Structure formats: structure tokens, C-alpha cells
Amino acid sequence: MVLIVGEERQEKIAPITYDLIGEGKELAEKIEEGVDCAYIGNRKNAGELLHYGLDRVFLLESDEFIEEEGASSLASLIEKIKPTIVLIGATNRGRSLAPRLAVKLETGLTADCTGLEINEKGEFLQIRPAFGGNVMATIVTKTLPKMATVRYKVMDRAHRTDEKSGSIQDVEPVPYNKKKILNLYPIEERGDITEAEIIISGGKGLGKKDGFKLIEEFANVLGGVVGASRKAVDDGWIDYSHQVGLSGRTVKPKLYIACGISGSVQHLAGMQTSEHIVAINENEAAPIFKVADVGILGDLYEIIPRLIDEVEEYRKKMGS
Amino acid sequence: MRIVVCIKPTPEGSELAISPETGTLEREKGDLIINPFDLYAVEEAIKIKEKQKEVEITGIAMAPPKGDSALREALALGCDRTILLTDREFAGADTLATSRTLAKAIDKLGFDLVICGMKSTDGDTAQVGPGIAEFLDISHVSWVSSILELGEKMVVKQMLEDCYREVEVGLPCLITVTKEINDPRLPSFKNKLKAKKAEIETWGLENLGLNPQECGLKGSPTRVVKTAHPSYRKEVEFVDEKGFIEELEEWRIL
Numbered sequence: 331m332v333l334i335v336g337e338e339r340q341e342k343i344a345p346i347t348y349d350l351i352g353e354g355k356e357l358a359e360k361i362e363e364g365v366d367c368a369y370i371g372n373r374k375n376a377g378e379l380l381h382y383g384l385d386r387v388f389l390l391e392s393d394e395f396i397e398e399e400g401a402s403s404l405a406s407l408i409e410k411i412k413p414t415i416v417l418i419g420a421t422n423r424g425r426s427l428a429p430r431l432a433v434k435l436e437t438g439l440t441a442d443c444t445g446l447e448i449n450e451k452g453e454f455l456q457i458r459p460a461f462g463g464n465v466m467a468t469i470v471t472k473t474l475p476k477m478a479t480v481r482y483k484v485m486d487r488a489h490r491t492d493e494k495s496g497s498i499q500d501v502e503p504v505p506y507n508k509k510k511i512l513n514l515y516p517i518e519e520r521g522d523i524t525e526a527e528i529i530i531s532g533g534k535g536l537g538k539k540d541g542f543k544l545i546e547e548f549a550n551v552l553g554g555v556v557g558a559s560r561k562a563v564d565d566g567w568i569d570y571s572h573q574v575g576l577s578g579r580t581v582k583p584k585l586y587i588a589c590g591i592s593g594s595v596q597h598l599a600g601m602q603t604s605e606h607i608v609a610i611n612e613n614e615a616a617p618i619f620k621v622a623d624v625g626i627l628g629d630l631y632e633i634i635p636r637l638i639d640e641v642e643e644y645r646k647k648m649g650s
Numbered sequence: 651m652r653i654v655v656c657i658k659p660t661p662e663g664s665e666l667a668i669s670p671e672t673g674t675l676e677r678e679k680g681d682l683i684i685n686p687f688d689l690y691a692v693e694e695a696i697k698i699k700e701k702q703k704e705v706e707i708t709g710i711a712m713a714p715p716k717g718d719s720a721l722r723e724a725l726a727l728g729c730d731r732t733i734l735l736t737d738r739e740f741a742g743a744d745t746l747a748t749s750r751t752l753a754k755a756i757d758k759l760g761f762d763l764v765i766c767g768m769k770s771t772d773g774d775t776a777q778v779g780p781g782i783a784e785f786l787d788i789s790h791v792s793w794v795s796s797i798l799e800l801g802e803k804m805v806v807k808q809m810l811e812d813c814y815r816e817v818e819v820g821l822p823c824l825i826t827v828t829k830e831i832n833d834p835r836l837p838s839f840k841n842k843l844k845a846k847k848a849e850i851e852t853w854g855l856e857n858l859g860l861n862p863q864e865c866g867l868k869g870s871p872t873r874v875v876k877t878a879h880p881s882y883r884k885e886v887e888f889v890d891e892k893g894f895i896e897e898l899e900e901w902r903i904l
């Protein structure tokens with residue numbers, strides 16, 4: 331079996347869960363096995379997960395995610411159901427939980443994978459960026475289960491169906507009393523870019539903070555949100571929450587437009603799986619053009635206003 | 651209070667020596683410095699020492715012999731003692747073997763608090779901290795951006811994607827710290843000179859009482875079987891503004 335570990339955030343199912351189910355199903359098909367989900371959270375959400383074509387949902391009922399409790403309970407579950415592969419989200423919670431679990435099971439754990447494959451020999455290949463994104467490493471694990479944490483937004487999500495499948499089975503909690511969550515303060519997800527369908531990003535090529543006004547206007551016209559490269563963030567032109575890339579957000583929108591961004595490996599690491607990529611840059615040799623479907627060569631301050639005009643004209647013509 | 655800080659000696663600079671022919675890492679080249687994220691761990695330990703009585707800080711690293719340069723940096727910054735875990739048998743460790751080896755040494759030293767960086771700039775897994783905690787059978791809190799209280803128990807602020815949590819944990823425990831926690835100081839010239847001459851204590855397999863099967867490559871369930879530069883295959887099509895509109899139409903964005 332493939333076991334995926336679902337995640338709950340403030341009583342909601344974290345979207346990484348659907349990425350894990352989607353990827354879990356793909357792998358399970360190749361090794362001709364099924365997919366189970368272990369869910370740490372509330373019963374209502376576990377019930378919702380029955381709509382995603384899983385074989386079983388194992389519920390560890392908990393109000394508050396505690397790494398030590400999760401690791402102990404999941405370790406006993408895994409020893410019982412003996413999955414071949416265990417996938418966990420490469421989120422802050424997941425990356426805090428998974429190493430403890432791997433040590434308990436004395437098995438290998440591959441971090442923050444962006445690709446998972448089964449090769450002709452049936453080996454499980456785990457692909458991940460390391461060295462600040464300069465290297466893609468392929469890792470194999472010789473023990474069972476083979477564990478990996480998976481980066482958000484790089485895998486194909488599972489879709490909900492109206493039918494239900496499988497059933498909920500309760501996991502015995504192993505209470506842990508050396509740790510207490512005193513308070514939880516939600517961070518306002520103001521202008522969160524990870525869920526956006528259209529992202530227009532600006533980089534150092536804007537030349538000045540004011541350049542983001544143009545990017546914002548462009549984003550408004552297309553119904554998108556504003557992203558940025560790290561240089562633009564480091565220069566204080568825009569808030570970190572907009573940063574796309576290795577040390578920022580990973581995004582996978584329908585359309586990503588990079589304006590005045592050179593396309594460093596670290597930036598590409600955060601957006602190369604976008605469905606469609608457009609790059610606007612004055613340098614034909616900029617590496618961003620290696621991942622772009624469409625390029626527009628020239629000064630962004632001339633190009634973007636023209637694009638805005640064209641889109642508005644198109645809309646007028648189509649009567650919308 | 652006995653604080654142990656885990657310091658990973660890492661290659662300097664973000665541009666790493668990668669052989670263009672084979673795509674493998676040329677790890678032998680260049681000096682080893684303190685993993686930049688571990689500077690925050692060292693700084694936090696020093697800040698605790700400045701505020702509390704009887705604090706002893708031990709910096710510990712598992713690395714080849716030349717990793718001593720990173721520990722000298724740690725001494726110059728204010729660690730009281732440093733230990734370099736080095737042995738041929740430790741080479742090629744994945745995070746499981748690394749965590750086990752470090753945990754064994756930390757256990758031998760005795761401790762109240764272990765502080766790790768949030769991740770390394772090379773291996774970049776963020777797995778070693780929680781792994782050590784599990785081997786030591788103690789609590790851990792990852793992604794700590796602030797220590798709010800420190801006494802018999804500690805209260806820390808843990809950063810998650812959607813929220814931050816105030817977590818109370820009993821000592822002994824382990825934390826991994828983020829860049830928000832402090833502004834690391836620079837070592838003084840005088841301390842740098844002093845650290846240059848200091849004797850760095852080294853421990854090997856025998857000092858730790860570990861079995862060679864549990865360390866290094868032999869004790870590692872994962873293997874890096876291939877490293878490559880990220881590759882991109884697309885063929886870009888250059889267009890003008892009319893072409894742009896046509897593409898958006900085709901992609902059903904307009």
C-alpha cells in the first residue's frame with residue numbers, strides 16, 4: 331500500500347493533502363497497490379476524505395497537532411499495516427513530524443521531493459532539489475517503508491467525487507504530556523499567491539519600487555495577483571509574502587508572467603511547473619526563456635502598457 | 651544550564667563546485683564555514699548565556715577533519731567548548747545516521763537544551779534536528795522564531811504556514827531556530843585570533859561507542875544515486891502583443 335499522511339490546519343484539511351492523494355494514487359497504480367490515508371485531525375474532515383477514492387482513512391483524532399504524539403501513533407499504525415511507501419507534506423508540520431517517524435521506524439526519509447517515479451526495475455526514485463536548487467538529486471531508499479516529504483503544488487491533485495469509498499478506522503492515540511500548545515495565532519493569508527490562477531511577477535528588471543504599480547495594473551487587468559523575485563523583495567520593493575522561488579512560495583498557476591526576472595534556478599524552482607509561462611525580458615539570453623512557452627523581447631515599460639491596451643481592447647470587442 | 655548547539659560545516663557560498671562533466675559535487679574543494687542558518691542557533695545560545703547564570707555552550711559538528719574551521723568560528727563567537735565528531739566511518743551519512751551519531755555524542759555530553767539551525771544550505775533537508783530529538787527521546791519544536799520564556803520549562807513561538815503557535819515544553823528539549831529569532835553578531839578580531847590557536851577536541855567512533863553498521867554510509871538507508879543540474883526542455887516562442895493575446899485565447903485565459 332501507499333500511505334499518505336493528511337494534514338489539518340486550524341480545523342481545515344490542508345490542500346497539500348489532495349496533492350499527496352493525487353500523487354499517491356499515481357504511484358499506487360504503478361506498483362499495483364492501493365492508497366490509504368492517515369489523517370491527524372477531526373472526524374468531519376476524515377469523512378470528507380472518503381470522497382477521494384481512498385481505500386481506507388485512518389483517523390488519529392486530535393485538536394492540536396503534536397509531533398511526538400503523531401509520530402508514536404503513526405509508527406504503530408505503520409508497523410501494523412506495513413505500507414511500502416509513505417508520503418507526508420513537506421510543510422512546516424510535515425517536516426517536523428516525518429523525521430521523528432522515520433527514526434522510530436529506522437527507515438530512510440527523502441526531503442522535500444518535487445518528483446517521484448517508479449522506474450523499469452520497480453525502484454522508487456525520489457527527486458529533490460538541494461544546494462539551494464543548484465542540484466537535482468535522485469535518491470533511493472533501501473529500507474521499508476520508503477518515506478518522502480513532498481513539496482506543495484508540484485504534484486497533480488486528486489479530485490473530489492460524489493461517491494464515497496472506504497471507511498474510517500480509528501488509530502489509537504498515544505498521548506504526550508511534555509508539550510502543550512498554549513495559544514495559536516492565525517496569520518492572515520492576505521494576498522496569498524499559492525492559490526492564484528494567474529500570477530504576474532516583477533523582478534529586479536523593474537528598476538524601481540514604483541515598477542510594481544505597473545505590475546499591479548497588469549495583474550488587475552488579467553484578474554491575477556502579484557508575485558516577485560527575491561531581488562525585488564530584498565530591495566524592499568514588495569513584501570516577502572509575494573516572493574516566488576526556493577526560499578519563497580512554490581506556485582503552480584494556469585498562467586505565470588515573469589517581468590524583468592532573469593530566471594535563476596532558485597526562482598525557477600518555485601514556478602516552473604506553472605501550466606503556461608510567459609517571460610518579458612530585454613535580454614534574449616535570460617534563462618527565464620528556457621522555461622517559458624512564450625517570450626516577449628524588449629523593455630517591459632514599453633511592452634506591458636501595450637499588452638494592457640490589447641487585453642482591454644480584446645475585452646471590449648468580445649463585449650465583456 | 652548546558653546548551654549544545656549543532657553546527658554543520660558547509661561549503662562556502664551558494665554557488666557550489668559541481669563538476670560540469672559528471673554533474674557530481676566536488677565536495678573536496680573550498681573551505682568549510684558554519685552553515686549560515688546555524689549562526690542563528692549559536693547566537694541564541696550566547697544570548698541565553700548573557701541573560702542567565704551558569705550557562706555552558708558546547709558546539710558540536712560531525713564533519714571531516716577540515717570541518718574544524720567552522721568550530722573555530724563558533725569558539726570565536728562565544729561557544730565555551732567545541733567537539734568535532736570525525737571518523738572515516740562517519741562519511742556518507744544520511745540524515746538518519748547523522749542524527750544517530752550526533753544524538754549519541756549529545757547524550758554523552760549531557761544537556762538541558764539542544765539548539766539546531768532550521769536547515770543546512772547544502773543537504774537542505776531540515777531533518778536532522780527532529781531526528782536527534784527522537785533518538786534522544788526528548789521533545790522538540792521546529793521553526794522557532796522566538797524564545798518567550800526559559801526556566802524549568804520553556805515557551806517558544808513556532809512559525810507554521812498558517813499560524814504561529816505558543817508552545818510550552820519541558821526541558822530537556824531540542825529546538826530548531828529560524829532567521830527571525832535574532833541578528834547574529836560577528837566575532838571580534840581578538841577572539842578570532844584566539845580561536846585560531848585553540849585545540850579542537852575530536853571524538854571518533856570509539857569515543858561514542860557506536861557500531862560501524864550504525865554510522866556513515868553503512869548506517870544510511872538512503873542513497874543519492876544521481877545528481878544533475880536542473881534541466882529545462884521547453885522551446886520558447888517569441889511573440890509580439892498580438893501573439894500574446896492569441897496565446898491567452900488558446901489557453902482559455904481570455
Ligand SMILES: Cc1cc2nc3c(=O)[nH]c(=O)nc-3n(C[C@H](O)[C@H](O)[C@H](O)COP(=O)(O)OP(=O)(O)OC[C@H]3O[C@@H](n4cnc5c(N)ncnc54)[C@H](O)[C@@H]3O)c2cc1C
Binds near residue numbers: 558573664
Ligand atoms: C539559497 C538561495 C535561495 C534563493 N531563493 C530565491 C527565491 O525564492 N526566489 C527568487 O526569485 N530568487 C531566489 N534566490 C536569488 C536568485 O539567485 C536570484 O538572485 C534572483 O532570483 C534574481 O532576481 P531577478 O531575476 O529579479 O534579478 P536579476 O537576476 O538581476 O534579473 C533582472 C532581469 O531583468 C531584465 N531586465 C532589466 N531591465 C529590464 C527592462 N527594462 N525590461 C525588461 N527586462 C529587463 C534583465 O535582463 C535580467 O534578466 C535565491 C538564492 C539563493 C542562493
Ligand SMILES: Cc1cc2nc3c(=O)[nH]c(=O)nc-3n(C[C@H](O)[C@H](O)[C@H](O)COP(=O)(O)OP(=O)(O)OC[C@H]3O[C@@H](n4cnc5c(N)ncnc54)[C@H](O)[C@@H]3O)c2cc1C
Binds near residue numbers: 438439685748767772
Ligand atoms: C544532494 C543531497 C541530497 C540529500 N538528500 C537527503 C535526503 O533526502 N534524505 C536524507 O536522509 N539525507 C539526504 N542527504 C544527506 C544529508 O545531506 C546528510 O545526512 C547531512 O549530513 C545532514 O543533512 P542536512 O544537510 O540536510 O541537514 P539539515 O537537517 O538540513 O540540518 C538541520 C540542522 O541540523 C544540524 N546538523 C545537520 N548536520 C549536522 C552535522 N553534520 N553536524 C552538526 N550539526 C548538524 C544543524 O544544526 C543544522 O542546521 C542528501 C545529501 C546530498 C548531498
